[in-house]
Amino acid sequence: MSLYQLQKFLFDLNRDSAVQHEFRDNARHLLERYDLTAEERDALSAGDIGLIYVLGANGQLLMHFAAFLGMAWPDYIRAMREGVRRHGLPRAGLYAMTTAMDEKVAGV
């Protein structure tokens, strides 16, 4: 697990339009610059928000990646819950899930 590197990629993407263009053109090539596990690399290149959440990404970074991928807010929340359903609770980080799977505290 290389959560720091995964989050560094999200930080770079959120800040830099050149990185955003490169991600759209050739995500695999771009991600080679980061020291990621195969699982992390696959999750990022597939835009698998649920798995990236479970891997421990900070939500303040992740929610912008979701927006960049065109996900509306309710879809972002749903994707994280789906990630937990598929992979279990977050494995690292502070952004825990404490509510029940079907508990929509904000109606989404």
Added chain:
Amino acid sequence: MSLVFAGICSHAPGITGRANMAEPAQRDALYEAFGRMRDQLVASRPDALIVVAAEHFANFFMNNMPSFAVGMADRYHGPIEDPAWLGIERTAIPGDATLSRQLIDRIMQTVDVSYAEEWKLDHGIMVPLHFLTPDYKLPIVPMNINCQGPPLPPLHRAWAFGEALRSAADSVSQRVALIGTGGISHWPATPDSGRINESWDRDLLDRWARNDKAALLSYTDADIYRQAGQGGFEIRTFICVAGAARGRGHLRHYMPIPIFAVGCTVAVMDVAA
């Protein structure tokens, strides 16, 4: 001159970005509270506005994370987020590098701060400015406390930072206003987003309004995380304002709005001599 205004408010991106998903009456009441805060801020005739915020990896990352940082530029830009996502257009916001330098020199007598001649403002500053200085004419001095994750500056250092910036504000010729922005209990950007611990929030706000230093500094981060979520670490900005103003606080608005992910808060504080 002196510190002429002090207040705190929420900065959650949903306040502007998900405005249409909230119950209109709740949203409008919050917006009106921000409007009254703006009126009071304007009435204090400030020359500059210090915004103590808790940014979210817009400028500062875990490769080199300052506990305390102060902007030192004549111009800032924001929001860094997608304007459509945040519901705020990109714009330039005036700063005052000379004033920043004067404040930094004074603050550093007691608290070590990083300085930043570049600063992309995120929702932590842009949402409050959207309501409080909507024409973006008032020069700002952005300040940041790391509230994102451990190792975090201890709460008593957030208080000391407030005392230091008060001393600095009192030492310059300009009329300086101060706001601290952040959430109280919240679990933003998680599946829990919208969970709010109202009783914890109201207790925190009561301690803040009494300007009860001992009570404000008695929390542990483990308790905050358990009771108020990772978003609760942002109470450092409120503690900083209490340490700077040292007067009684007045809660103008508090309303949990789950789709905005926080108990939406607007409060002002008397500036004690």
